Amino acid sequence: MEEVKTFQDIILTLQQFWSKQGCMLMQSYDTEKGAGTMSPYTFLRAIGPEPWNAAYVEPSRRPADGRYGKNPNRLYQHHQFQVVMKPSPKNIQELYIDSLKALGIDPLKHDIRFVEDNWENPSLGCAGLGWEVWLDGMEVTQFTYFQQVGGLEVDSVTSELTYGLERLASYIQDVNSVYDIEWAPGVKYGEIFKHPEYEHSVYSFENSDTAFLFNQFSAFEKEALKQIEKNLVHPAYDYVLKCSHAFNLLDARGAVSATDRPDYLKRIRHMARLIAKAFLQERAKLSFPLLKDSEAKKWVEKYGIKEEK
Amino acid sequence: MTHTYLLEIGLEEMPAKIISDSVSQLKDILATHLKENDLNYSTINVWSTPRRLAVTVKDLETKQADRVETVKGPAKRIALDKEGNWSKAAIGFTKGQKVSVEDIIFKEVKGEEYVFVEKHIKGQPAKIVLEGLGSKLSALSFPVSMKWGNSSHKFIRPVHWLASLLDDDVVNMNLFDVSAGRETEGHRFLGDALTLSHASDYTESLKQAFVIVDRDERKQTIVKQIQDMCQENKWQDPTDNEELVEEVTDLVEWPTVFYGTFDTHYLDVPEIVLETAMADHQRYFPVREAGTNHAFLPYFIAVRNGNEKGLDHVRKGNEKVLDARLADAAFFYEEDKKHDIDYFVEKLKNVSFHEKIGSLYEKQERIARLSHFLAPYFGLSSEEKEELERAALICKFDLVTQTVTEFTSLQGEVAGIFADERKESKNISTALSEQYLPKSLEGALPESKIGAIISLADKMDSLISFFAVGLVPTGSNDPFALRRQAMGIVRIIEAFNIPFALTDWLDVIVDGMQNVETKALYEQNKEKVSQFILDRLDLWLTKYAGMAKEFDVRKAVLHASHDNLIALIDQAKVLKEEKPTNQFKPVVESLTRVSNLAEKADGALDIETKQFESESEAALYEELVRIENESKEMKTAHQEWKHFVELRPLIESFFDENMVMTDDEATRTNRLALLNRIDTLAQSFAQFKMLVIK
Structure with a gap:
């Protein structure tokens, strides 16, 4: 086995590994988001009875975590490698451990631990049970069995693995700062991302136009609600993601008071719930195409809209 | 001959804090099941790790005892017709009981003869009884449960195997879609899947596969390793942090203790912050110098789920993680330092x-x-x-x-x-x-x-x-x-x-x-x-305050007319103390009598001494006023009680010599007011009528 070293080696290895397990290799979704879970390839596909196996890299923006490129561990934008398998395979833990082995991590020489961590994303109405996976004490992966998505109890449980690629890479390459990670042979993470990190931090903490962002939030929200009414699930969801990012920017700027904060989150959650319901209906109208016909029938009966006579 | 039964539920890693409770629930379910089925045994032992909940029953009987059950049927006059033949009712009854009419005996119940049959029931073998356990396992309850795959059942974590052995024989049952067998898993990385040949081999077989299933033994192993390490390095023993020891015990199957270091410049950060970063986030034990000054040292003690192999990697990895955590803590602390209160x-x-x-x-x-x-x-x-x-x-x-x-x-x-x-x-x-x-x-x-x-x-x-x-x-x-x-x-x-x-x-x-x-x-x-x-x-x-049994004392005092907690506590203590004494009953009775009549006073509290007709009335009043004039704040609960004891004979004479509900309105009102005043005094101590007297 060739040694997995660079950041891109890690991505390639994980892609290869999971595609062999039957995951479709999707691409990063092109709207800003705070976590791979928010990609429609996870959030929407976790809803309803249809199977879904996918893996993708998701650049994740968290404005409040920006540190001007100075903190060795915290970033405005980090990269997640997201794996979702639905229904959760019985051997998902073993598959995960095998993926670490593929990265050259020998479990016998390390301490790999599954430590309880129940995950919740209140703004999307999502909750799940699972673990953070520790590699020699470092949390390298969030491992979750989804129980609720968009406020709906799941029909089929999605197992979600979210690898923190920077942490994994800094561990594998044995560097103390993310900026010292080798992305490709001869090119360091810092050489690509340090400057954008600095600029985004300045923007998020000092320069963003809060009035503009507040307006954006409201405008995106209005547009999302309008599209939800027409059952245009995907365009509506894009605007929810944009709302969420606008909110995160405002939050980083300290522009949202503690009193208003729950209200903004509630507004996002409200839209996410509507979208979850609408998505389920739209899939039912299509007779849940990813299910076998025989299985689809009972679900269409459960969720399909009865045709009016 | 007696037997050993083993049941092990194998799961994905459970949350540390629920393991002990869950395994004791499992024990209760098993004990109840055996009791309901009259199957005797000597002990049930519990075993647990993050991935398994297990119980073994020792000295289990081969089968239930045979027993005779007597079943009552119809009355004799209905069971036999005029000719003395068995009626349909009698035949139907015996059929229902799977016996024949020849088995019928008569017994008298309340003066009438009835049909009875005796049934000889053969005791079931232990294996059959144990098979019935399967349907009861889903009764285990957890603070949060989850579902997985496409199933709708919920449990703490997905279930992977079920080892169920009576001696060397598999006892069949299912938990969700998992069927019982003799297979179990060793340590996730060090051990392999293994097949158990006999229930009594359980702990030993698992040990061969790098799992210490005896939680106590695992805990002692951890404590001993830590203590040895501390002794060698002249560090203070940190295992008095009971909570952390317990948690770590429930995070590992095969513990190996090691220590690591961190940069001394983090020692500028307040100790409690360092300690929290280590204990709460990483489950590390902070290290202090042994001896008198207990200086905080730049080391940490951690427990690995595995053996010595690759321990250097593990140490280095953990040091790196802690460094990042402490760097964060130091950053926040330094940022905060820039500002005043x-x-x-x-x-x-x-x-x-x-x-x-x-x-x-x-x-x-x-x-x-x-x-x-x-x-x-x-x-x-x-x-x-x-x-x-x-x-x-x-x-x-x-x-x-x-x-x-x-x-x-x-x-x-x-x-x-x-x-x-x-x-x-x-x-x-x-x-x-x-x-x-x-x-x-x-x-x-x-x-x-x-x-x-x-x-x-x-x-x-x-x-x-x-x-x-x-x-x-x-x-x-x-x-x-x-x-x-x-x-x-x-x-x-x-x-x-x-x-x-x-x-x-x-x-x-x-x-x-x-x-x-x-x-x-x-x-x-x-x-x-x-x-x-x-x-x-x-x-x-x-x-x-040791008053679990004194329900009435608590109730009476908590219904007193004030909410001064200190006084209430003292009053309760006095009542508890006095309860066994001889004077308790008459005092409570006299005050209860006062209280019952005082309700008729319509709140009247004004007393006209001119209206007194008897000496006992005047005497009671005089004593009451004397007591009332002493400030409550200046008295101990004991002194207050003493006053009630002193009032008691006066109250009794009052009732002996005076008719309260007399026709003369002025006298009646006056007497009721007097009783109401006494009741008010009593109620500032307790609701005496709520006290139970024997």
Whole structure:
């Protein structure tokens, strides 16, 4: 086995590994988001009875975590490698451990631990049970069995693995700062991302136009609600993601008071719930195409809209 | 011959904190099942690791004992027709019981003869009885459960295997879609899948596969390894951190203890922050020098789930993680250092305590106001009063520091440390660090007076504020931990022996309210808050004053006409003490009689001595007035009780010599008023009629 070293080696290895397990290799979704879970390839596909196996890299923006490129561990934008398998395979833990082995991590020489961590994303109405996976004490992966998505109890449980690629890479390459990670042979993470990190931090903490962002939030929200009414699930969801990012920017700027904060989150959650319901209906109208016909029938009966006579 | 039975449920890693409870539930389910089925055994042992819940039953009988069951049928007159032949009813009955009419015997029941049959039931073999256990396993309950795959059943974590062996024989059962067998798993990385040949080999076989299933043994292994390491390095033994030892025990199957280091420059960060970063986040044991000064050292002790192999990797990895955590902690601490207390206090204006209640800044102001009432009871000097005011007005400042934002469990303690660093007085910093005490039902209490006052004021403010906006605990739902806070109030008042009426305090709180609407809401909830605290006092008396059995004493005292906790506690203690004495019964009876009649007095309390017709009336009155003139505050509960003892013969003579419900209205009213006055005095002690006398 060739040694997995660079950041891109890690991505390639994980892609290869999971595609062999039957995951479709999707691409990063092109709207800003705070976590791979928010990609429609996870959030929407976790809803309803249809199977879904996918893996993708998701650049994740968290404005409040920006540190001007100075903190060795915290970033405005980090990269997640997201794996979702639905229904959760019985051997998902073993598959995960095998993926670490593929990265050259020998479990016998390390301490790999599954430590309880129940995950919740209140703004999307999502909750799940699972673990953070520790590699020699470092949390390298969030491992979750989804129980609720968009406020709906799941029909089929999605197992979600979210690898923190920077942490994994800094561990594998044995560097103390993310900026010292080798992305490709001869090119360091810092050489690509340090400057954008600095600029985004300045923007998020000092320069963003809060009035503009507040307006954006409201405008995106209005547009999302309008599209939800027409059952245009995907365009509506894009605007929810944009709302969420606008909110995160405002939050980083300290522009949202503690009193208003729950209200903004509630507004996002409200839209996410509507979208979850609408998505389920739209899939039912299509007779849940990813299910076998025989299985689809009972679900269409459960969720399909009865045709009016 | 007896047998051994093993049941092991194999799962994905369970949360550490639920394991012990779950395995004891499993034991209960098994014990109940065996009892219901009359199958005898000597002991049930429990075994647990993060991935398994197991029980073994020892000295299990081969089968249930055979038994004879007598079943009653119809009456003889119905069972036999006129000709003396068996009726349809009799035949039907025997068929139903799977016997024949030849088996019928007659027995008399209440003067009438009935048909009976005796059934000989063969005891079932243990294996059959145990198979019935399967359907009961899903009764295990967990604080949160999950579903997985496409199934709808819920459990703590997905179930992977079920080992069920009676000696060397598989006892069939299912848990969800998993069927029982003899297969189990060893340590996730060190061991392999293994096949158990005999139930009694369980612990030994698993040990070969690098799993110590005996939780106690695992814990002792960890403790021993840590202690050996500390002895060798002259470190203080940290295993008195019981909570962390317990948690770590439930995180590993095969423990190996190691230590690592961190950069000494982090030692500038307050110890408690370092400790929290290590213990709470990483489950490491902090290291201190053995001997007298216990200096904090730049090491940590950790427990690995595995053996010695690759321990250097593990150490290095953990050191790296801790370094990142400490770098964060140091960063937050240094950032906070740039600001003074006023800067943080100002920020509190924009942070809400609860959206319906207002900002943290406003809470501080209320705490300051609430604490004024308490200060005199604690005998504060004028300097201390100033310190109290200052402490109250800044007490929440650490909630907006970056350090507490990151390490929320350190609220209060960080305030104390930061106040100290910013040259506040020792009294103030101590009070700030003690303001959240007690943190649990039996947790440590504030030791300083100012700390106790702020803790009381903070808790009382939370109670009345949440009650006022209708956020009251219901059932097991108490999201703001108001019950715990009310218990805190009881415990602090008791420990500091501060005798005051809750109602007096609540009156002052309500009077001080500016906002008319809030004031009205507070006013409406005063009594409820007092009652809520009295309910906690009931629990305190039950659990901590040895009055679990004295239900009537608790009830009688908690229905006294005041809510001075110290006095109530003393009164309860006196009643408990007096209960076995000979005079208890007559005293309680006389006061109960008084009380029953006093209800007819319509609240009249004015007594005309001119109306007295007998000496006993006058004598009772004289004694009452004498007692009334002594201030209650100056008397111990013992002295109060003594007064009731002294009143008793006078009350008895009064009843012997006077007719209370006489036709003469003036005399009647006067006598009822006299009884009402005595009852009022008695009620300030207890509701005597609630006491049980034998």
